[in-house]
Amino acid sequence: MKENVPMLIRQAREKLGLSQAALAARLEVSTNTVRNWENGRSTPAISIRPLLETVLEISLQEQQETTPALISTQPDAATRVPYEVTASTQQSLKEKNRMQMLNRVHLRWIRGVLENSLYLATLIRLGLRERPHAVANPWRLVVQESSQVPERHLPPGTSLTKVYDEYNEEILVLGEPGAGKTTLLLDLTKDLLQRAERNDAHPLPVVFNLSSWAKKSLPLQGWMIEELQTKYQIPKRLAQEWVVGHQILPLLDGLDEVVASSLSSCIEAINSYRQEHGMMAMVVCCRKADYFRQSMRLLLSTAVEVQPLTAEQIDAYLTQAGKDLTAVRVALQQDPILRDVASTPLMLSTIAATYHDQPISSMLALHSVAERRQMILENYIERVLEQRGSFKKEAKLQQTKSYLAWLAKHMLLHGQTEFYVERMQPDLLDDASAQRGYRTTIIRSIYALQCTIIGALFAWIFGGKPEPGNMRGVGDGLLGLLGSGPGNAILGWMAPGLGGGLEGGGMFGMILGLVFIVVTLLIDVSGSSQQVSWAALRAQLVKSLLIGLRNGIVSGGCIGSLCGLFFFAIRQDLSYAFSQALGFGAFTGNIIGLVSLLVVTLRVSPEREEASSLSVGLVTRLIDGIVIGGCGGLGFGLVSSLLVNVQQGAIYGGIVGIAFGLTFGFAGGTRLIRDVGTISPAEIVRWNWHHAFANWSGILIKGLVIGLMIFLMVMIVLGSAGSLLHDSVYAWKYGCVYGIIVGASATVASILTGILNSGWESNTLDERHLMRPNEGIRRSLYNSLFAAGCFGPIGGIASGGMVGFAFGLIAALPGWPVLALGFAIILGSVFALEFAMLRGGIAFLAHYLLRWYLWREKYLPWRYIRFLDYAASRILLRKIGGGYIFHHRMLLEYFAAYGGEVASRSSEEEPVIIKRA
Known part of the structure; x- marks a missing residue:
């Protein structure tokens, strides 16, 4: 008696030396799924079996014959375990997938192309000529007579379907440009679709265009799987099942459209596929001249060449078209060169459409077929464009x-x-220069938009003009609306801040800026390191912290010194200038230090590591600083002007603009964003709870450790800086409170991003997908708003809770509920903004900016x-x-x-x- 399925899977896995996790990774399922298979709690679904059999080098078909309960090992399994479904359900799903695929091929190629062709070659029975020497014959060296097979014209009216059936379902279709190769192929496709609809065992006929093969030069099987994913929107697992299981009948059009240098390699890839899958049907179409320029031949049963139209066929077509083509008929009868031009359905129908009521004499002076063909196409294009239309104006x-x-x-x-x-x-x-300019512009645009919004949020929480005798900020802004009262009184002992212009509300802005940078970077890169263990992060802890502190102190000291000189020149107040220098230095140092810390901890790509250093050109950084600083200052100034007056809005907007320009622009912050060299719209999303929490422990550990490191860095920098102006107890307690706020926000950002990257999937069958022009970009915008709506409130509530903890338990401030609620609103807005931008918003913005670039160049x-x-x-x-x-x-x-x-x-x-x- 044969072994049961669970034992077979376990023994085959162990024989190959694979762990359950390794097998799960190869199959793109969870480790728990493999464990359930081996424990007999569930069995592999039909869609995953072909890949499972390939990986483990086993056959489950025999087990199905000897073990009737393959789908359900126990009577009530269908209702007990989600992975266990009945055989009838699986069969229904299989039939549904087949019908969806057949409908897609029909809609795309029959209704979309064949029924809307520029010419109707089906109205003219095209002649076919058998060309056996055009394909490779492995018997030619063995049986000498086989090389003497004559070429012959097939009987008039012979369809490509008949040739396909007679020659073992393997044919090469050759012909001149416009001869009707693709039309004949689609006629055959139509017949094969009908056969597949009637017979469930018939493979699915799918038209593939070989023009995209040279991009990656994959083996034909892998290329077809990728084409099913990208062109037909078939999930990868289902595409693999169909191709590996010989359920796809490839109809390959456009072999001549492969770049000339790769055409020979493409033929070789097709032959390799034929040798591995020799019993599979296949049809290939190619222009005759391109094919015969190659030394290699395709391994197919036979080849047929589409024949030129005869004089009788041309005359019959023109006679049926009406009296308007009388002049064309006469010219064709008298001019052999023109008759040669009109020998393909494409050119004949084009001549008829162009000259049906126009003189044809202007073309007859040309002496070559190529020149006349070119003029006919030119006259045709001009004629159809001259017709009245809504776009004519x-x-x-x-x-x-x-x-x-x-x-x-x-x-x-x-x-x-x-x-x-x-x-x-x-x-x-x-050129590369234009692409670099575009990349710089899109990054500046992204940061300008973000900094405008962040500046406005900063002004909202900074507040307006307080009552006489109270300190600046907070009171009349968001916290004032929530009941904080005027000034910084709600902050209690924390109201003095770092002194000078960085009291209360000013420090709120600094912390908000730090959170913005941390959240942006973590949301952008956290998903690149999902499988993280405590040991891996612990090994990086000290190294990351030391590198971050070193870089932060050096860069913060340089920026702080420049700020101090600037503010001293404005106010002639050494104490004020020193406090500003200290604040800006601490702020900038924190940013650069945090970036360095995250680069080391998350092992970011070398490109990002290089970008995170201050290696960006001075001129570029100056321009970045002006643009981003101007936008940040504008956002702050507009809100502050509404809250107080234009004068305060202008003054503090200028100061905030300088801060944004120095930290996000001049300090190289614009190079922290991910590479925008490729526009990747978030077109279709689907939430999977199982995948979202499959690696919850690693996501949680990474978030907590990163939050801890950021907490330590912020606390050390602010505590050290504050000790220069205040007593050390105040300074370190102050740094601890804000360190908790920034660290907690970083933890929330990392955990939410890990869950999001694990749970959101895009491999779905959606009939509406890309059915309207630019639908993908519009869906990207909708999905970005969806991400913002989901994760913005979650991030705000979680961060607000930690802020309440920091202000309530650590700082012991009576107004901590108001502070927690205010920060929840502000940080929720920051989370929403960043998730929206990095989950579809950037693609939306980048797409329209690219179109603006191309419009500006008049392309x-x-x-x-x-x-x-x-x-x-x-x-x-x-x-x-x-x-x-x-x-x-x-x-x-x-x-x-x-x-x-x-x-x-x-x-x-x-x-x-x-x-x-």
Whole structure:
């Protein structure tokens, strides 16, 4: 009797030397799931079995035959364990997934492309010629006669489906540009879709365009899995199951669209797949000239070449089209060169659409097929653009052609057949200098927006003008609204702060700035180190703290000295200047020290580590400081002007602007943000409670240790600085209170981010996904607001509770409830802002800034989607869901060659000649 499934899985895992956690990582499931399998509490779902069998090198099919209770080992298992489902439920899910995939292929390729083609090649029965020597024949060296198989024309009216059935479901389709290869392939796809609908055992026919293969040059199996994910929005696990389980029938179009230097490698990858999966059906389409330039041949049963239209077919088509084409019929009968041009369905239908009521004589003076083809396309484009349309008032003919030329060049340059507005990336900018300028601008814009909001929050909690005799700030702002009373009296013994201009409300602003920096950095990078143990963090504790203190003291001393000289020049008050120097030095030192601490503790990438140092150019830092300082000061000044008066708003706005400029700009703070070289919209999110808390202990430990280190650093810096102006007991107690506030906020930020990064998933089947142009960017904005709404209040409440603890139990202030509530509101706003920006908001901002850059360079109109829809209405583009494709490859190449330019994918690769004969 064979072993049962739990024992089989356990023994196979142990034989390979894998732990339960290692196996779970390979399968992308939790360790608890593997443990349940091996204990018999649940069994692997159908969707995970093919991958499980591949990893463990076993077969569960035999176990299913000998163990009927594979899905449920006990009678009531379906209602006891969430992972256990009935066989009928799994079968229903499997059928649902199949039907969804069949519908997606049909909507995308049959309804979206075949039924909306520029020409209807199906109305003309295209001739096919068998080309057996175009494919590799492994028997040619063994059986000499096989090399003598003659080429022959197939009977008129023979469909590609019939050839597919007769030749073992393996064919190569060759032809000239516009000959109808893709149309024939989609006709075959339509027939295969109907077969798959009727027969559950039939593999799923899926059209893949090979133009994207050269980007990564993956093995064909891995590339198809990735294409199913990115093009058809299929979850990775399901895509793996389908491809590995031979449930996908690949229909590969556009082999000629692979960059020339990679075409031979692509053929080799297809052949390797054929050798590993030799019994699988496959169809490949390629232009004849591109294919025969390669020395390697595809391992397929046979090849067919789409034949040029005959004179009888051309004449019949034009006769059916009506009297308006009489002049064209006569010209074709008399001119053999024009007849050669019209020998493909694409060019024949284009000639008919262009000259159906126009003279054709202007084209007859040209003597080559290529020149006439070029003129026909040019006249066709001008004619369809001259037709009246809603966009006519906004875009002239040449401008429209220029916009389409830019789009075509970049699609060809990046190996794209489909264009999605939300997939635009900074590499669309012409050169590295422009891309650097864009990156600098987007970072400044992000920080300018954030600092404007932070400055406004600072002014709100700083308050307005107090009653005579009371100290500055707090009273008439947020805390005043909550019942704190005027001035800093609510702070009790903490009201003097560090003295000078940094009393009460001023220190609130300093602490708010520290929290802002810490929360920003932690939310940005905490997810990069999920699996963290206490031992790993403990090993970094002392090192991180010492490095942070060293960098903080050096940088804080330099910035503080500059601030002291500046304020002394303004006020001629040495005591005031010293207190400001001390405050700004402590603030800046804390920021630089905290950044250094987090870089070491979280082992941030070398790029971020380099950026966190003060290696940014002086001019760049000055500009950063002016822009960010101006925005921060503006936010503070506007709110302060509303609370008090314009004079106070201007004075304190200027001081706050200087502080923001020095710390966030001049000190290199703008380089702390993650790399924005790639725009990554948060398009689809799904919450998974199981994944969110799968590693809760590691997330908690990391958050607590980071919070502890930040608490120590803030306490040491503020305590040391305060001892220079006050007694040491006051100073260290003061530093302890604010150290708890900043450290607690850091702990909350780290824990929330760890939970968020674990629980939010995007691998979902969603029929609406990218069904409208730029939907991904809009969804990114919605999801950023959702993240802010979820985690802002949670962060505010948690941080407010810790603030209440610090002010109530440590500082023993009677007004601690008001302070806790005020800080909960302010810190909740900071958390909401940062989660919104880093979970979709930055992508939204970066996308529209990129479009502004491209609009400024006149590469595209500002209302870009309206323009693309206009081009689709003029039958130059075709709209498929939320994306656009050129109606035919020849139109793409015509526009890419507009102006006589040649595009190249990179300096290291062969150039891609846009204009083809």
